[in-house]
Amino acid sequence: MLKMENMILKEGKVLPGGILKVGSFLNQQINTVLMKSAGEEIERLFCATEVNKVLTIEASGIALAVAAGMQLSVPVVFAKKHKTSNVDGNVYSTKVHSHTHGVDYDVVVSKDYIGKDDKVLIVDDFLAHGKAMQGLIDIAGQAGADVAGIVVAVEKCFQGGGDALRDKGLRVEALAAIESMEPNKIVFR
């Protein structure tokens, strides 16, 4: 998606350790005009798949997930992150390791909001090593739901998470797929 790539080139900042800072338009500040276009693009990509629910993870996945859900006219369910194990019986949960923060946390979704009749589109802001994404796929699996596909705003291809999921036969779409990056030089796939 050209608008996403152009925004990354204009406002993204490459930091040491393979980090791309996009806080001005995708994370802490959200460019809603861009999000609306992103939602339209996601609708174009997945409108033929009979998705009935969007699944994401708090907090920075929510904006793109809502943009997608609005265009597809389906509800959005977001998984919660817990650092402690205050998880009761009425949830699906799985452990995820965060490379960014160096900690494990529980990812939790109430059993009320995802089930075996659901066909979910998993949405997140970033796909890097793919740990959070694997957690969401695991949650969908526990619920007996189908995964129609995965879409992220930015895939950092060089960290391998996206291709590992494609190798498992999943459909993975990135609105911007970064093949390599260094300060002032970002190459898209």
Next chain:
Amino acid sequence: MLKMENMILKEGKVLPGGILKVGSFLNQQINTVLMKSAGEEIERLFCATEVNKVLTIEASGIALAVAAGMQLSVPVVFAKKHKTSNVDGNVYSTKVHSHTHGVDYDVVVSKDYIGKDDKVLIVDDFLAHGKAMQGLIDIAGQAGADVAGIVVAVEKCFQGGGDALRDKGLRVEALAAIESMEPNKIVFR
């Protein structure tokens, strides 16, 4: 807003301790058709105010804030919650007490994303005692930004936070304002 009130009557659950559970359409699962209507209503209420930014707090405020920001075509900034004080110098921060969880936490916004030229609309899902809202107003004040108004999906009027803010001269709008509630009986203002 009639659609919000009707959804609360249809799917909301009143729990002991003044808690209204709206997880099926406003929190963990988000009804995006309702959110789109809510965004349109917020645009109608605030389009004359020259708001240039929506300010909210993670995680459950983000969906409504994005819906509002899309309609108003302005960016959304969300404050982060930290339980620990890992706050560096480039942020505005304030302490907030959570009645629901019985803990204090830091509310943090990067100085890059809010400043003295901003006229912000503060958006959240709930307004009860108003502690989180006071935190966001404090952040806007630290940044020198104007607060054009406050809008929430649900105000629990009986917990007093909304009227306390109105007494200070702030414009506070609720898409649904609950005067009193008990199981199977919710009275709107």
